[in-house]
Amino acid sequence: xxxxxxxxxxxxxxxxxxxxxxxxxxxxxxxxxxxxxxxxxxxxxxxxxxxxxxxxxxxxxxxxxxxxxxxxxxxxxxxxxxxxxxxxxxxxxxxxxxxxxxxxxxxxxxxxx
Amino acid sequence: xxxxxxxxxxxxxxxxxxxxxxxxxxxxxxxxxxxxxxxxxxxxxxxxxxxxxxxxxxxxxxxxxxxxxxxxxxxxxxxxxxxxxxxxxxxxxxxxxxxxxxxxxxxxxxx
Numbered sequence: 001x002x003x004x005x006x007x008x009x010x011x012x013x014x015x016x017x018x019x020x021x022x023x024x025x026x027x028x029x030x031x032x033x034x035x036x037x038x039x040x041x042x043x044x045x046x047x048x049x050x051x052x053x054x055x056x057x058x059x060x061x062x063x064x065x066x067x068x069x070x071x072x073x074x075x076x077x078x079x080x081x082x083x084x085x086x087x088x089x090x091x092x093x094x095x096x097x098x099x100x101x102x103x104x105x106x107x108x109x110x111x112x113x
Numbered sequence: 114x115x116x117x118x119x120x121x122x123x124x125x126x127x128x129x130x131x132x133x134x135x136x137x138x139x140x141x142x143x144x145x146x147x148x149x150x151x152x153x154x155x156x157x158x159x160x161x162x163x164x165x166x167x168x169x170x171x172x173x174x175x176x177x178x179x180x181x182x183x184x185x186x187x188x189x190x191x192x193x194x195x196x197x198x199x200x201x202x203x204x205x206x207x208x209x210x211x212x213x214x215x216x217x218x219x220x221x222x223x224x
Binding site for chain 2: 004
């Protein structure tokens, strides 16, 4: 079955440590997105990529980095510069185009040790 | 500009109806609706485009009022499975796939 796989489901970060969240899709979608979800604040866009080897900052990119070396993969690194990383992180993908829905992974919950 | 959803939360009994609104201060091209169960991935419900017709999905339908820059999601004869948080995501003009989501509306359906 086609879908989006995020791993790990739970992740813990120590102070000063970088961590990488994995997102893999086998839907053959060109566009991929990373969102951060905090209670009561909806989904906020961190980074998005419309095509391989290209990505753009979203609304809250500071303290995060991404790469898009393969169509099916869009890993997110939470760097030590992100001072409040505790959140639920969601990855999504879509066919480019305004009429196309986004398909979401099951998310990764990141906490600080 | 984040769209504003109302109400923030609503509690229903099975079989009751509800309306969730999503408003923007800017002109919109499309509105996407998603439902999320706690701790799970958001699930796509429907997309409404500027100039498009009202859409329906089982007993859940939605409309898009261009004059008011507002979309409304209608849930009729609610079922227990309708419980969750509903999000609208909006796009303004040609901005590719980027969605701006509202803060969500938490819907609880009780027996």
